[in-house]
Amino acid sequence: MNLYIVRHGQTEANVKRLIQGHKDFPLTELGISQSISTGKLLKGTNFDKIFCSDLNRTRATLQHIGYASASYEKRLRERDFGPWSGKPWSEYIEASEKVNHGIFKHNLPGVECNEDLRTRLEDFLNDLLFAYEKGSKSILVVSHKGPIRALVCLLLDHSTLTHNVQSTDVPIVYNSVSHFRLKICDNLVQNCQVVKLFDCSHLE
Numbered sequence: 001m002n003l004y005i006v007r008h009g010q011t012e013a014n015v016k017r018l019i020q021g022h023k024d025f026p027l028t029e030l031g032i033s034q035s036i037s038t039g040k041l042l043k044g045t046n047f048d049k050i051f052c053s054d055l056n057r058t059r060a061t062l063q064h065i066g067y068a069s070a071s072y073e074k075r076l077r078e079r080d081f082g083p084w085s086g087k088p089w090s091e092y093i094e095a096s097e098k099v100n101h102g103i104f105k106h107n108l109p110g111v112e113c114n115e116d117l118r119t120r121l122e123d124f125l126n127d128l129l130f131a132y133e134k135g136s137k138s139i140l141v142v143s144h145k146g147p148i149r150a151l152v153c154l155l156l157d158h159s160t161l162t163h164n165v166q167s168t169d170v171p172i173v174y175n176s177v178s179h180f181r182l183k184i185c186d187n188l189v190q191n192c193q194v195v196k197l198f199d200c201s202h203l204e
Contacts, residue, residue, distance in 0.1 A: 001182040002138040003128075003155075004042065005148055008053075008061040009035040010174040017089045021081030024056040027064075034175040034203050035064035041177065041202040042066075045138055051128075052142040053077050061175070062142050070142070075124040078144035079117050082110030114150075121150040126187070133184045145172045155180055155192050173200040 009031030013020045027035070042065065050069075052062050053076035062070055084092050096104050106114055132139060143151070149172060179195035 003180045005141045005178040008058045019081050021085035023085040035061045038175045039065035047140045048137045050140045058142045075120045076143040079146040080112040118150045130187045172198050176200045
């Protein structure tokens with residue numbers, strides 16, 4: 001299986017440094033133009049199946065990439081930030097560090113924790129492996145920074161490469177593309193070849 005994973009385009013909330021979570025904001029002009037550039041990169045790939053978060057910013061990204069429809073997945077949504085959605089990142093980080101004695105964690109009340117995020121992405125990946133184990137399939141996934149990081153960590157568990165993608169220092173740029181070649185047996189990943197990881201060279 002060839003699995004392509006794309007992050008949505010830049011939104012107005014990204015520019016203003018606001019938390020989005022399940023709250024939606026429109027793409028910026030840059031987000032639209034870079035989504036079009038991503039479409040040019042992927043134009044030569046014939047996807048057997050496309051999965052997309054059901055939030056509007058990923059739907060808009062997919063449309064500007066050049067695909068009119070997909071299977072829209074709630075499991076591919078961004079982390080649920082609950083009452084913090086729409087608020088400044090600076091306030092959220094300050095509140096987290098205050099509770100955790102100077103350490104930043106996603107464990108404030110009403111916020112989806114890392115374990116729950118990983119579980120729903122693992123559930124999505126398992127369903128994907130079960131449905132497309134047979135043959136050489138090309139799959140496109142359009143999602144968000146948090147779910148992409150969780151999904152890539154799951155995939156790299158089966159890779160001989162060592163990428164510290166758990167670190168918040170590793171950038172997952174808007175419209176970045178990751179590409180993995182997966183060998184699947186008995187609905188499990190036997191081998192994962194990393195072709196591209198968070199690549200944004202097509203945006204330059």
